[in-house]
Amino acid sequence: MAPSGRRDLRVGMASLAARAAATASRVLKRGGGTALPGLIAERVAPGLLAHLAGQLPGGVVVVTGTNGKTTTSHMLAAIFHRAGLSPVRNASGSNLSRGIAAALAVHADWTGRLRLRPAAPPGGGSPGAGLSAQRDARHGGAVGLFETDEAAFARVVPAVQPGVVVVTNLFRDQLDRYGEVDTVAAIWRTALSAPARGSTPGTLVLNVDDPTVASLAPPGDEGAPVPPVGGTAGALLFGIEDARWGHPGPEHAADAKVCPRCGARLEYPVCFYGHLGHYHCPNGHRRPAPAVSATRLEPHGFDGTDLTLTTPAGELAFRLPLPGLYNVYNALAAAAGALATGVPLSAVREGLAGFTAAFGRLERVQVGAHVVYLVLAKNPVGMNEALRTLFADGRPKHLLMALNDLDADGRDVSWIWDADFEHVAGQAASLTVSGRRAEELAMRLKYAGVAGGTALEIEPDLRRALDRALAMMPAGETLYAVLTYTAMLGLRHVLAERGHLMAYWDEGADVSGLNSQVSRLTSGMERP
Amino acid sequence: MKLVLGHLYGDLLNLYADRGNIIALQQRCAWRGVDLEVRQIGIGEAVRPDALDLLFMGGGQDGDQRLMADDLFRLKADALRGALVDGLPMLAVCGGYQLFGEYYQPAEGPPLPGLGLFDLHTVHPGPRVRRCIGNVVVEWLTAGTVDQSHVSSRESHVSAAETGPGARLVTRAPAPAPLGRGATPPVRRTTLVGFENHGGRTYLGPGARPLGRVISGHGNNARDGTEGAVVHQAYGTYLHGSLLPKNPHLADHLLTLALRRRHPGATLAPLDDTAEWRAHEAIVKRYGRRGAVRRAA
The missing domain is CATH 3.40.1190.10 (Mur-like, catalytic domain)
Structure with missing residues (x-):
């Protein structure tokens, strides 16, 4: 033109x-x-x-x-x-x-x-x-x-x-x-x-x-x-x-x-x-x-x-x-x-x-014998809807949940107390909790009555958390990863590194400001 | 055993996950077989201190706070003042904390009166001055006289509980922890952790003691190093995040105060607080160094 x-x-x-x-x-x-x-x-x-x-x-x-x-x-x-x-x-x-x-x-x-x-x-x-x-x-x-x-x-x-x-x-x-x-x-x-x-x-x-x-x-x-x-x-x-x-x-x-x-x-x-x-x-x-x-x-x-x-x-x-x-x-x-x-x-x-899901919004990734769904949940209402949808069929699910508190997530994680994690109680076949505020999310899940029935693993490092979550699942089962924004970027980074997913920079996602944080996160250096 | 918690305007003032505080109190009672009834005290309803063991007030948005301000002064102020002197344990967070004070001076216009329960006032420094936002770690100044022994050690539970002479736990500067009692001395956690987000700066008068001393973060006014206030058995603070789940010693302190008004000398059964202290320690570790928290954004 x-x-x-x-x-x-x-x-x-x-x-x-x-x-x-x-x-x-x-x-x-x-x-x-x-x-x-x-x-x-x-x-x-x-x-x-x-x-x-x-x-x-x-x-x-x-x-x-x-x-x-x-x-x-x-x-x-x-x-x-x-x-x-x-x-x-x-x-x-x-x-x-x-x-x-x-x-x-x-x-x-x-x-x-x-x-x-x-x-x-x-x-x-x-x-x-x-x-x-x-x-x-x-x-x-x-x-x-x-x-x-x-x-x-x-x-x-x-x-x-x-x-x-x-x-x-x-x-x-x-x-x-x-x-x-x-x-x-x-x-x-x-x-x-x-x-x-x-x-x-x-x-x-x-x-x-x-x-x-x-x-x-x-x-x-x-x-x-x-x-x-x-x-x-x-x-x-x-x-x-x-x-x-x-x-x-x-x-x-x-x-x-x-x-x-x-x-x-x-x-x-x-x-x-x-x-x-x-x-x-x-x-x-x-x-x-x-x-x-x-x-x-x-x-x-x-x-x-x-x-x-x-x-x-x-x-x-x-x-x-x-x-x-x-x-x-x-x-x-x-x-x-x-x-x-x-x-x-x-x-x-x-x-x-003919629509297919947007970046990190219920993306389906094949990881060896497993399927991993990436679910973004970054505030109470988003989390409630994600959990409600996840458990709509009443079948227990394997879960990886990660809570970060970087700028793009919101540094204030108090919103987790406004989200109804009570939905998770009795619904998790396995549960791995990760992210910079993993301990806090694990505590929230305890107060939601989740800890009683399910073994809850705390692994702040996303890479190890993914490994641990997958190791707990029989082959062919699906892992649902419920993640805040930078945790989602971090997990995609790990999946891309392992060749399960194209690298995010190929898809035009803007993570340049977060990139170094994500690298540090996934390598575990961020943790004291 | 039963306790009644009055939640002031719980349907309006639930900013910053005040719900987490209620959940914490409720679960920590339930796990001990204590029935905690949460009674909502909304617009048009009077406060009946005799029927309450504990009172909580959170913060809200301006619009929501306007909606209840008139009702607060007309229907509830007198009863709350009586309850304060009578030793009703109370917790007021953020907006509720400011309302418990003498007045709030907005950036423009005349001061807005508070309930006058706490000898403190709050000044908004104007839109050009940054809000106080971020993670906070404070040293709890009253921690020394609080029975926390059950937190770490079952053995020390009984003896420590018996050191509380009578019904009232007087809140005063901490005495050194008696060490060497048994094989594992009780770990006394004296930090409080949370997240603050407030524009107003709060200044305490001589009638209010600070709840804690800021280790990192801003606290009451980002100047004098104080955070929160304690008057009689009422506690005010800017810490949310939520406050009580990750500060189980404070949650149990409030529950103990509530319990002992009805059952002098009563103690709380110990709980396994591993998850709570892990969350607490993670914050202390990351944000608990002086200057570890970034400037207000």
Whole structure:
């Protein structure tokens, strides 16, 4: 395609420097090679992010929220591919503004203009998918798809001017890093209410089952979501309507207990998990009706969930090949986000039905005679959902659980007391506990009543913990590794070293900042 | 045997895993055959100190704390002041700790009154000053008079328990541990470990004694080296993480205080606290050196 956008030599220089840094870091195997290049790019040209993002012909979609943003982004990317669009993405885990800057800088030339290759044909998809979008792709169907964490959101949104903002949920997570839930909500509100630069304001795609997220809808919009197809600014709300899978709530780990509009206590006739559900307050503020909703869902354990989605563009029925209600929410967020960008419904179905798990989110790895599932669980609600899904079939499982307290995990591990490890009691065929805070996790499991029935092994070193866990299992059995973020990176590192898995830097994950920590962790040097 | 724990606004103030403290008390009672009933004291409900053996208050978000502030002063303040003087064992963590004080001075605007149970006040230094966040290890100043012998040694349990004359365990600077009693002298663990995350700086008046002296971390105000406060049998602290599971000596101290109000001279049966002390020691080892904890982020 022809280069678009203004020349900006400074952005060009920054991009070259970023690319050089990325190459160097790849050669040196220092990790994913996105954080440092992005840092350099933003240092050299502070306006780089805005300059480059403005050149994306398909606009920008930003995904944020506590849980599910990586999976939702992966789902959106799959849908975009099926629609013939080519998403430009920041790498998994690199959801700070420098990760986004790096993702764009590698596509920029020395004059500061984006040079994007035409969209690749949708890999493995049906050739008829999204014809009109494919036509668009030849005219530059590149769309920015950026996930950003709660804290970086305020910097990213004004810079990239997204046409669509997807907010998955807001749970208590890493209080030491992000501050309290109320603080995060206030930051979001400020970022979203800032006047758009020139263009029309974007569409907010919001989880209506999360009261704080739903309250981000523009005033007057919360009751009557505006279908944004066609570029209308407004909110597109999504949620689960099938109340059969809820129960009266909320759960004790709830973060949103008071009505965001009037401060009164919220009641939940139907709670799906955490504070997600159908709620109302005594003053008559209630959950608005979602435009994109799961009107029927049937879980089939690890095989996934049969879903019927009702959307402004029509109804969809398919099997989502991922387990758990939390993935139903991710699919809803992705479907609504895709529809908000004008992608056809057929692409939504194909993208979601053919989806495979994102980095570390229930990845399946063959390790000799064993299968290892990697399950990321980094906060109470994520942990509860992971455990609930794990034990849904009632069969005891071999478990490796690891708790780290590095910055990316959250240095404060008190969240484990808000997670229901009581689910594990009587369900573990074997249990190995690992990570920098292994002793604390083991103690939590003791108080959850786990220690009584199961032999619990404490091995802080991840490599030895994996060996020990596998040694306790008969051949052919499956090990479920439930891990916090850096523990997941560490275990993947070990699996990659042993040739069971591609190295993470090959998959574009951003771990450069964590790389040395991970190496030290896996080699056991970190332990005193 | 039965104990009743009053949990103030447990449905609203459960930030930073206050639930872990309740779980710890409940399990440590259950393991000894003591039935601990947790009674939620929510909005609109009065505090009846006579019906309680122990009281806990956690911290919440601003929005949640606003929701209960009016109720706290209208329905509960007087009863709590009476209970304090009467020796009801209490534990207040983080936001609850600040509320137990005389007042809270926000970065802007007039001071907000506290319950006045503790002679202390809290000042928020403004948004430009860093929050106090991180792992904390403190030296527990009252540890010396607490019966902890069951922690390490069954043999010393009986004799140590009998040294407590009467119902009250007076909290005072520790006396040297009597060593050489039997083959294995009791290991006296005098550290407390936890995680702090607070913007406000708390300053003690002469009517409150610090709970501990900071070994690493910030504590009350990142200046005078104190952490927490003790008044009568009430304890306040910034340590969560959760506090009581990984400080079983403090958990048992509170339970002992509660037990002895009803059954003078009663002692707690020893428990196998290997897992608890492993978790405790791991933190002391990693973070318990002076300067081992990074500056507030």
